[in-house]
Amino acid sequence: MRAAEFxxxxxxxxxxxxxxxxxxxxATASEEAAGAGxxxxxxxxTATVLDPAREEDARAAIDSLSATARLRLRVLRGSQDSAFAGALPxxxxxxxHLKVPAEMRNYL
Structure with missing residues (x-):
């Protein structure tokens, strides 16, 4: 709220x-104060392209759409198979399913 006011x-x-x-x-601050979490x-x-030459077009489309939706995305480097499985409904x-428990991740 302070950043928006500034x-x-x-x-x-x-x-x-x-x-x-x-x-x-x-409005968000008011809802949070009223108990909303x-x-x-x-x-x-994920994006699937059939032609490797179109990969850059897919990246550009995702970057553009994520900016419009105000999402910060991080590119996955490795474990694409696990990420794809996680994206399935x-x-x-x-x-x-991480090997490092949440309690230990908080200290890393």
Whole structure:
């Protein structure tokens, strides 16, 4: 909320986007104060291309769409098979299948 307020008050004529972000942040803060919880979640984005020459087009499309949706994506380096299985609609929760338990990951 502070970041949204700062952007809105940092110029003499704030952009409409900044004012909207301030209102949205205030609504979220109000809902959280009333008991609504904020939840972390993850999304796996996959793309399949038949022609290796089209891989860059797929990357550009995903980058563009993730920016529009305001998602920060990290590229997976290795274990693509596990990530693909996690993206299937099977109800698989990947953190439950990690070799390093959650309690230890918090200390790393």
């Amino acid at each position: 952007r809105a008050t940092s110029s003499s004529k704030p952009a409409a986007r900044d004012l909207l972000a301030t209102r949205a942040a205030a 904020l939840l972390n979640f993850g999304i796996l984005v 099977l109800g698989l929760v990947l953190p439950r």
